[in-house]
Structure formats: structure tokens, C-alpha cells
Amino acid sequence: xxxxxxxxxxxxxxxxxxxVLVADGRVHEVGPSLSARGASVxxxxxxxxxxxxxxxxxxxxxxxNEDAETIESGARAGAVGGYGALVAMPNTDPALDSVAAVRxxxxxxxxxxxxxxxxxxxxxxxxxxDLTAMAELVEIGVRLFTDDGTAVRDPAVLRRALTYAxxxxxxxxxxxxxxDLVGDGVMNEGTWSGRxxxxxxxxxxxxxxVLRDIELARETGGSLHxxxxxxxxxxxxxxxxxxxxxxxxxxxxxxxxxxxxxxxxSYDANFKVNPPLRTAADVAALQRALRDGEIDAVATDHxxxxxxxxxxxxxxxxxxxxxxxxxxxxxxxxxxxxxxxxQRFFDLLSRRPxxxxxxxxxxxxxxxxQHGGWVELGDEAHLVVFDPRRQWVVDRATLQSRARNTPxxxxxxxGRAVVTMVGGRVVARDGAPA
Amino acid sequence: MSTIRGRSLLSLSDLTRDxxxxxxxxxxxxxxxxxxxxxxxxxxxxRVVASLFYEExxxxxxxxxxxxxxxSADVLSLAVASSSVKKGESLRDTIATIEALGIDAVVLxxxxxxxAEQVARYVPDVRVINAGDGQHQHPTQGLLxxxxxxxxxxxxxGARGSETGSALFAGLHVLIVGDIRHSRVAxxxxxxxxxxxxxxxxxxxxxLLPPGIETWPxxxxxxxxxxxxxxxxxxLLRLQHERGTGRFVPSLAEFTATFGLTxxxxxxxxxxxxxxxxxxxxxxxxLDAAVADAPAAVITRQVANGVPxxxxxxxxxxxxxxxxxx
Numbered sequence: 001x002x003x004x005x006x007x008x009x010x011x012x013x014x015x016x017x018x019x020v021l022v023a024d025g026r027v028h029e030v031g032p033s034l035s036a037r038g039a040s041v042x043x044x045x046x047x048x049x050x051x052x053x054x055x056x057x058x059x060x061x062x063x064x065n066e067d068a069e070t071i072e073s074g075a076r077a078g079a080v081g082g083y084g085a086l087v088a089m090p091n092t093d094p095a096l097d098s099v100a101a102v103r104x105x106x107x108x109x110x111x112x113x114x115x116x117x118x119x120x121x122x123x124x125x126x127x128x129x130d131l132t133a134m135a136e137l138v139e140i141g142v143r144l145f146t147d148d149g150t151a152v153r154d155p156a157v158l159r160r161a162l163t164y165a166x167x168x169x170x171x172x173x174x175x176x177x178x179x180d181l182v183g184d185g186v187m188n189e190g191t192w193s194g195r196x197x198x199x200x201x202x203x204x205x206x207x208x209x210v211l212r213d214i215e216l217a218r219e220t221g222g223s224l225h226x227x228x229x230x231x232x233x234x235x236x237x238x239x240x241x242x243x244x245x246x247x248x249x250x251x252x253x254x255x256x257x258x259x260x261x262x263x264x265x266s267y268d269a270n271f272k273v274n275p276p277l278r279t280a281a282d283v284a285a286l287q288r289a290l291r292d293g294e295i296d297a298v299a300t301d302h303x304x305x306x307x308x309x310x311x312x313x314x315x316x317x318x319x320x321x322x323x324x325x326x327x328x329x330x331x332x333x334x335x336x337x338x339x340x341x342x343q344r345f346f347d348l349l350s351r352r353p354x355x356x357x358x359x360x361x362x363x364x365x366x367x368x369x370q371h372g373g374w375v376e377l378g379d380e381a382h383l384v385v386f387d388p389r390r391q392w393v394v395d396r397a398t399l400q401s402r403a404r405n406t407p408x409x410x411x412x413x414x415g416r417a418v419v420t421m422v423g424g425r426v427v428a429r430d431g432a433p434a
Numbered sequence: 435m436s437t438i439r440g441r442s443l444l445s446l447s448d449l450t451r452d453x454x455x456x457x458x459x460x461x462x463x464x465x466x467x468x469x470x471x472x473x474x475x476x477x478x479x480x481r482v483v484a485s486l487f488y489e490e491x492x493x494x495x496x497x498x499x500x501x502x503x504x505x506s507a508d509v510l511s512l513a514v515a516s517s518s519v520k521k522g523e524s525l526r527d528t529i530a531t532i533e534a535l536g537i538d539a540v541v542l543x544x545x546x547x548x549x550a551e552q553v554a555r556y557v558p559d560v561r562v563i564n565a566g567d568g569q570h571q572h573p574t575q576g577l578l579x580x581x582x583x584x585x586x587x588x589x590x591x592g593a594r595g596s597e598t599g600s601a602l603f604a605g606l607h608v609l610i611v612g613d614i615r616h617s618r619v620a621x622x623x624x625x626x627x628x629x630x631x632x633x634x635x636x637x638x639x640x641x642l643l644p645p646g647i648e649t650w651p652x653x654x655x656x657x658x659x660x661x662x663x664x665x666x667x668x669x670l671l672r673l674q675h676e677r678g679t680g681r682f683v684p685s686l687a688e689f690t691a692t693f694g695l696t697x698x699x700x701x702x703x704x705x706x707x708x709x710x711x712x713x714x715x716x717x718x719x720x721l722d723a724a725v726a727d728a729p730a731a732v733i734t735r736q737v738a739n740g741v742p743x744x745x746x747x748x749x750x751x752x753x754x755x756x757x758x759x760x
Contacts, residue, residue, distance in 0.1 A: 191646030195447075197547035197570030197618060200645055267548025311526055313546030315568070 001424065002028070004036045005385060008044030011342045012375040020049055022381040025424035030375060042419050042426075044385045050346040052084025052114075052382040052420055053328060054354040054371045056144070056251055057227060057299035059320065060086075060116075063104065064093025068403050069304035071105060074324070075112030077302070077400040079428035081324040082349075082417025084382035085115035085371045087357050090126070091149045097121040097132045099140055106141065106367065113427045114420075115368045115382075117357055119144040122161045122172060128153045131161055138168045141365025143358030146173035148227055149274075151209050153179055155216060162222025169363070171249070171356065173225040174213050176234065177275055181205035186315045188261040188276040196265060198315060201276050203231040210234040214241040217248055225356065226250040228301050230275040232285035239294050249356060251299035252286050254330035255321055255407060259283070263407065269310050269317030270407045273303070276319075287334045293344065297353040298331045300324050304403030322406040325399055328386060329413035337414065338388050350384075369423060381424040390416040392431065400433060440754030442562040443747055444550045445571040446625035451600055454629055458581050459596045460746035461739070467504065468742060477749050478507035484532045485511045487543040487565070493713065494565050494574075497740035498541045501748055504741070510537065525549065526556050533557045538752050541565050547618075561751045569616050575712050576622030578743040580630060582736050583667060586708060603630035607664050610634065610652075611693060612671035612720055613642045616679045619712045620671055624652060635661055638693065641682040658693050662702045669710045670695055670720045686719050695721040700728060708732050 005020040010030060019034040020027060055078060061069040071088070078086050088105050090096030096105060102118045109116025120142045124130045126149065134145060145165065151174050152158040161172050182201045187193050189200020210226055214237060217224035229235050229250045238250050255273060260280045263271040271277060289295050303320025310317050331349055332340060354360040354372025364370050373379040394408040420428040428434055438453045446454075467475055483502040487495050502509045510532065523531075525544075532540065539561040542550050547568030554562040566572040580603075584595040587602045595602075608627050614620045614636050627634050628651040636647070637655045647654055655661045662668070673679060675686060683689045690696070695709065700722075703709070709721075709731040717723040726733060 189645050191649050194615075194644030194646035194650075195621070197568050197621065199569075267551045308524065312524065313544070313552065314548050315546050 002039035003042060003421070003424065003426070004034060004039040005042045005044045005049055005383070006036070008047045008049035008385060009342065010375050011048050011050035011346050015342050020375060020383070022383070022421065022424045025381055027375060027377055027379040027381050030377065042385060046387060046389060047418060048342050048345070048386045048388060050342070050375060050384060050386070051350040051354070051371060051373050052384045052422065053082045053349040054357060054359055055083050055086040055300050055302065055324065055327070056297055056353045056357055058086040058088055058302045058324065059091065059304065060088045060105070061092065061304055062108065063101070067306040069401060071108045071116060072112050073400060073402045074302070074304070075109070075114045075116055076433050077324040079113040079420050079422070079433055080400050080417070080431055081326070082328050082384040082386060082420050083114055083324060084384070084420065084422045085117060085354070085357070085359055085369065086324070087144060088116055088118045089148050090119050090121040090146065095121045095126045097124050097126070099133065099136050102137060102140060102142060110367065113433060114422050115359070115371070117359060117365065117368055118142060119146050119173065121145065122147045122152055123157060126150070128157055131164060134165055134168060134170070138170055141368065143170050143365070144173050144225065144356070145170060146175070146227065148173065148175045150179060151175050151177060155212060158213065159216045159220060162216055162220040162224065166220065166222050171223045171225045173227050174209065175227050176206050176209040176213060176229070177201065178205040178209045181208065186272060187264045188278050190261060190279060192261045192264060196267070198264065201274070203233060203278065206231050206234045206275055207237065210237050214238070214246055214248055218246045222247070224248045228253045228256065228275060228299065229286070230256045230278050230282065232282050235285060235289055235294070239289070249296045251297040251353070252290065252295050253301045254298060254323055254327045254334070257283065257286050257290065257298070257334035258330050259407060264314070267314045269312060269314050270321065270405050270409070272314060272317055272319050273321045274319040290334055290348065291336065291344070295348070297356060298327060298348045299353060300327045304401050305405050307404050310405045320405065322399065322401055322403060325401065326394055326406070326408055326413055328417060329415040332388055332415040381421055383421045384417050385419040386415065387418045388415045390414070390418065392416055439750050441751060442554045443573050443751055444554060444562060444564045446573045446576045446622045447571070449625070449629060451629050451631070454577070454580065454626060455600055457577055457743070457746050457750060458584060460750060461577070461581050461742040462594065462596050464742035464745040474504055474506055476506045478502070478505035478752055481507045481538040481752055482536060483507045483509050483748060483752070484537045484540045485509060486514065486528070486532070486540055488514050489543050489545050489566070491543055491566070493737065493740065494543065498565060498744050501741050501744035505745055505748055507748065510535065525553065529553050529556050533560055539563060539748065542567070544568065563747060563751060566618055568618065570618050570621065572618040572622045574744055574747055575619050576626040577747065578736060578739045579623050579669065579710060579712070580626045581743055582710070582732055582739050583708065585739070586732055586735065600630050603627065603632045606632040607666040608632045608634045608669060609661060609665035609667065610636045610669045610671065611658060611695070612638055613673050613679055614638050614647070614671065615642045615644045615682070616674055616677070617671045623669060624650060635664065637661055639683050639689070642679070658699070662699060663704060665703065665707055667708050667710060668695065668703060672712065672714065673716060673719055690719055694719060695725050697722045697724050700725050703730065710736060713737065
């Protein structure tokens with residue numbers, strides 16, 4: 001089966017107008033005016049052609065909460081959003097804290113539309129006490145460990161995890177919010193929370209955990225990843241630590257790049273998320289850092305919740321928003337729209353997250369594709385054709401996700417994956433699964 | 435253009451001075467109804483008001499239901515504690531059920547901030563009257579506090595409140611004391627007094643001030659003793675220690691010692707000043723027992739004004755049109 005992607009801006013080592021011929025699941029030829037003989041043709045004029053996106057941070061809810069999402073439906077949402085691979089977060093029920101649990105996700109994931117990798121929890125049951133069988137989990141393909149949803153509360157446990165993981169070449173990822181400072185807060189603490197009478201989660205709760213974690217990474221020499229950084233202050237601490245040589249990476253979500261705390265004024269729980277939507281100044285700082293290359297990846301923190309659970313009072317509804325289907329458009333928006341650098345765009349959505357997820361290069365786990373490439377001869381054909389001009393309106397009724405909790409319902413987006421290809425096979429086209 | 439007639443009342447934050455005066459004036463006319471032998475007017479005959487209280491509240495609930503009945507409305511009173519809500523029915527489903535019975539308005543009290551806003555979205559054709567949502571707003575309390583202030587100050591001049599418009603609020607010194615952070619009454623009071631032109635000071639331990647207070651139309655004062663003589667109105671808030679807000683201060687005794695209106699402090703309050711409290715009072719915490727019964731205290735006036743204010747709110751939000759004047 002041959003597919004010719006014709007006339008797009010191919011974003012490889014350079015960005016240049018070219019055709020891409022895909023055959024037998026690989027990039028067969030890249031160049032101008034390739035022959036379409038025997039191939040089906042995808043018109044990519046005006047589009048960016050690059051490596052399919054890789055999400056570092058997806059909550060697939062299976063096992064345990066299939067009402068909200070399944071591996072199959074989440075992968076479908078990813079395909080429509082331009083993703084070729086995603087990393088399933090381990091805060092399922094039961095948690096992905098054992099070889100058996102991770103194997104289950106990987107096996108179900110093999111039948112899904114796109115590649116499904118898995119993160120495992122740092123501690124058994126995400127209880128913050130005993131380390132999971134990290135070495136065995138690495139054997140079956142785990143490259144990220146996290147107790148996401150909460151930080152590891154006990155610094156001695158986190159220190160042990162960073163130390164133990166060091167020779168395994170994997171990263172310890174932290175949801176950096178201090179549980180005691182957060183208390184029962186439901187939105188950013190500040191002028192809006194005070195007015196709305198909602199309990200706040202202060203920015204300093206993120207900062208103190210980031211500072212603690214950085215010092216533990218510095219001291220242990222371990223590899224740290226800060227999930228969904230949301231405040232200017234925590235981001236500055238990460239940037240500073242990295243300059244000082246600490247091995248710390250970070251990601252930012254599309255919603256923290258494009259929404260601020262004022263959205264909570266409607267008391268619509270679709271704007272309730274942890275860490276919370278922050279101030280307009282924080283949003284501006286995150287966007288600036290994104291453009292300056294200070295942030296490693298855009299990660300969705302796609303967090304589906306069954307509709308009836310979100311349709312409650314703001315302080316009673318669970319936290320989390322959908323992400324996969326509109327992340328790329330929002331990334332483009334945060335980067336500055338059509339004029340933004342396509343290399344940066346693919347670095348943030350594909351190459352860096354693929355590297356952090358271990359889905360790039362020789363350490364790629366068995367059974368999963370090599371993602372985040374340069375669209376070069378011989379590459380596995382995990383590709384996306386992204387139209388940076390395509391306008392569309394988010395409609396929660398037509399999402400592929402089983403859940404409906406998008407904060408962008410009714411919002412016009414610019415930019416959409418028009419074709420997503422995994423292993424040379426088209427898995428989504430024009431916002432619908434293929 | 436009135437923003438109160440025919441519309442839900444969720445918060446006082448978006449009401450103008452004219453809106454507030456309209457409610458106060460309407461309430462004054464309903465005080466007169468109260469003095470008649472026949473206390474009922476037919477203003478809302480045939481209309482149905484549902485009263486939905488998810489939180490215990492004796493006084494607010496009674497005064498709303500009394501107000502509705504005096505306006506000849508039918509009242510559907512849902513006792514949440516014994517209803518299907520206890521069986522896990524969601525707020526949306528409960529509201530849908532009540533709406534299906536054909537109601538014109540729902541009076542809602544809920545422990546969650548924003549619950550009234552949410553219900554207003556669920557049932558756009560029904561007027562929603564917020565009877566207190568979490569730590570957010572308690573609009574009718576704010577209105578009755580302003581009404582009481584105007585009523586008492588006007589009486590001293592031998593005038594009716596409605597003859598004074600908003601003039602008595604201009605530059606009036608309102609001091610609000612205590613747990614501003616967790617108080618829906620404080621938020622509504624401040625919105626009302628600020629819109630009416632008063633000067634507002636708040637005094638509380640810093641742990642009981644809301645985040646962002648510097649953006650509110652108030653001046654924060656650190657010590658109660660420094661500002662007692664300034665006040666024309668001393669408005670005390672309930673310290674809700676039963677909800678754990680006592681954790682924000684070392685002890686109730688220390689709170690009383692530093693921020694309580696004791697008999698000793700009362701001697702430094704100007705003689706013509708009014709002392710207010712939304713109730714229920716923690717005697718011996720926010721104020722000494724004797725202070726609540728001092729002549730300056732208008733706490734029972736506040737309670738009495740609950741019914742006419744709620745009649746005014748029900749009438750304006752439900753009937754709305756000027757040709758329906760009582």
C-alpha cells in the first residue's frame with residue numbers, strides 16, 4: 001500500500017515543500033514532484049507534514065472507569081487530534097503499579113488506533129510509600145513513573161525513587177502541588193477565588209513542591225519531569241535549575257496556555273482542573289517560555305470524566321479537562337498562530353515528548369513504534385498532515401472521547417490534523433476516525 | 435433600565451444603585467402591608483414559588499415562605515433532608531422535577547458557591563433567587579441590611595426611607611468585622627454598601643481576609659480598636675466555627691479578645707452608631723451578650739425586615755412589569 005502526501009511543507013531537519021511517498025509502513029521517498037503511480041494521494045497543499053504527535057500525559061481511565069474513557073476511545077480521540085502515540089497515566093483503578101496491570105494496558109492498546117505506551121506509578125497503589133518494581137516495569141517498556149494526581153508527599157520516598165531510577169535511565173514525573181497547601185482548594189487562589197467564594201489552591205503550593213523536587217534531583221543526580229507546570233514562578237525555578245545542570249524537564253498543557261482563572265466565574269466545572277487555571281500573567285509567561293524553547297513539551301493531561309460527575313457544583317465535581325482533540329490547534333494559538341515556527345510546533349508536540357516517553361531512538365519499547373522522527377527515508381511512517389489554516393468549532397457532542405468535559409465547547413479553533421497516519425496506515429482524517 | 439425586574443437574583447455584584455433603591459423602596463411599601471389587618475396582597479396570585487433549601491436555615495426559609503404567602507403565591511417547599519435528594523438525586527434532576535410541576539421561581543439555599551448560577555443555567559425560564567450559596571453571596575441579606583440602615587437613619591430625621599433615596603448612604607462609614615473570608619453575607623453587604631455610596635472598612639485577622647481583598651472597594655484595617663470611633667455602622671459577622679473556620683484563628687477566646695465587640699469596646703463606639711449582625715449570634719464570640727441587647731443594636735430590626743425585603747425581591751423578579759404594582 002502506497003500513499004503519496006503531496007505538496008505539503010515537510011517539517012524534517014529543514015522545513016521544505018516536498019512530497020512524501022509512504023510505502024510498506026515507512027517513508028519511502030521525500031522530494032519534489034514524486035510520481036503518484038500506484039499510490040493513493042493526500043493533498044497536503046498549505047499543510048505542515050511532520051511526525052505524528054506524541055502525548056506524554058493521557059488519562060485513559062481503563063481499567064476501572066470505563067464510563068469516562070476506554071483505551072480504545074481515548075486512542076481514537078488521539079488519532080483525530082493528530083496523535084500517533086500516547087502515554088497512559090497510571091492513576092487508574094487499580095493503579096498501574098505492577099507488571100500485570102501495565103501489560104493489560106499495553107495489550108489492549110495494541111488493538112487501538114494509535115500506539116499506547118504506559119507510565120507506571122512510583123509507589124504501590126499511589127499511596128506514597130513503597131516503590132513499584134521499577135526495573136521489571138522498565139523491562140516491559142515503562143519509561144516514565146508518576147503518582148500523578150498527587151505529588152509524592154514524603155520527600156524520603158521521592159528521594160529514594162530518584163536514586164533507584166537513575167541507572168534505569170527513566171524519569172520520575174511529579175504532579176507538583178503540595179497537598180497540605182492545596183487543602184480542599186478547587187481553583188487558583190487569588191482575586192477570583194476570593195470573589196467567587198471558592199477555596200483556593202495557591203500558586204505557592206506548586207512552587208514549594210517544584211523547589212523541593214529540584215533539590216532532590218540535584219542531590220541524587222536523578223532525572224525529574226515536572227508535569228503540567230502552571231505558574232510563572234515554578235517555571236522560572238525549573239529554567240534556573242536546568243541552567244545549573246539539574247536534569248529536569250517539563251511540560252505544559254494546552255489549557256494552561258490558553259485559559260486563565262477568570263473562566264471559573266461561570267462556576268462551570270468544565271473549567272475545574274488540577275493544577276488550576278492560573279492568572280493571565282501566568283498564561284503570558286507560559287506562552288513566552290513556549291516560544292523561547294524553555295518548555296520541553298505540550299502535554300494534554302487529557303482527563304475524561306463521565307458527564308454526570310462533571311455536572312455538579314464546582315467544588316463537588318472532579319477536576320480535569322479533555323485535551324487530545326484540540327491540543328494542536330491550541331498549541332499553534334499559544335505559539336502565535338500561522339506565523340509561528342513549524343519546527344518548534346513539532347518539537348513540542350512530537351519530537352521532545354517522544355524522546356521523554358522513550359518512543360524515539362534505540363530504547364523504544366518492543367511493540368511500539370519509533371515516533372518523533374525527521375520524516376526521512378526509512379523512518380516508520382507515523383505522520384500527521386496538519387492544516388494550520390483550517391477553521392473548525394469544538395462541539396462536545398461530536399468528540400471521539402467518551403466524555404464531554406471540554407472547556408472549549410463552541411470555541412472556534414484554527415488548525416487541525418487533516419490526516420493522521422500510524423505505521424503508514426491512515427487512522428484519522430478531517431476530524432473523524434478512518 | 436432595571437436589571438432586577440423579571441430576572442433572577444443571583445448576586446448583588448451586578449446591581450446598580452438604582453436597582454438597589456428600587457428593591458428598598460418596594461420593601462418599604464410591603465412594610466406597610468405588614469401593618470394592615472389583612473396582611474395579604476394578591477400580587478403573585480396564581481404564581482408558584484419553590485423553596486429548595488439544601489442547608490439548614492430556619493430564619494431565611496421562614497421569611498421567604500412567609501413573604502411568598504403574603505404575596506398570595508403558592509409555595510412548594512422541598513424538605514431536602516427527607517426527599518429524593520438524600521437518595522443521591524443530582525441538583526439538575528431535582529430542579530428538572532420541580533420545574534416540571536410548573537414553577538415561576540425557585541428560592542435556593544445551597545452549601546456550594548455558585549449553585550444558584552448553575553440552577554439558573556439549568557432552568558432559564560424560571561427566576562432563581564439565591565438564598566445563600568456557599569461562601570459566595572446572600573443577596574437578600576445584603577438588601578435587608580441596607581434597608582435596615584436606611585430605615586433607621588431616615589426615622590431619626592423623621593422621614594421615610596424612600597424619601598431619602600440613596601442620600602443617607604453617601605459617605606456613611608460602614609465597618610465590617612470578622613470572618614470576611616468565609617462570609618457570603620460580607621460579599622453581598624459590601625456589594626450593596628459600595629454601590630449605594632458608603633465608605634467601607636473591614637477589620638479581621640489576616641487569615642480571615644479573602645485573597646484579593648486589595649481589589650475590593652474596602653479599606654482593610656488591622657486593629658478593631660483603631661477604627662471603632664470611625665464607624666457609623668458596626669456590622670459583625672458570624673464566626674462559623676462549626677464549619678471549621680475556627681482553625682483560622684488560634685482560639686475563639688483570642689478572637690473575642692482582639693476582634694470581638696465587648697462591652698468595653700462598645701463604650702468607644704459613637705453613641706449614634708448602629709450595631710448589626712446577620713445572625714445567628716455566637717454570644718460571647720463576635721460580641722458580648724449585653725452588646726446584642728444594647729440600644730444601638732438593630733439586630734431584631736434586621737430579622738423583622740427579612741419578610742418585606744423578600745416580598746420585594748419575589749415581587750420584582752417574578753411579576754417584574756410595572757403594571758403589576760401592588
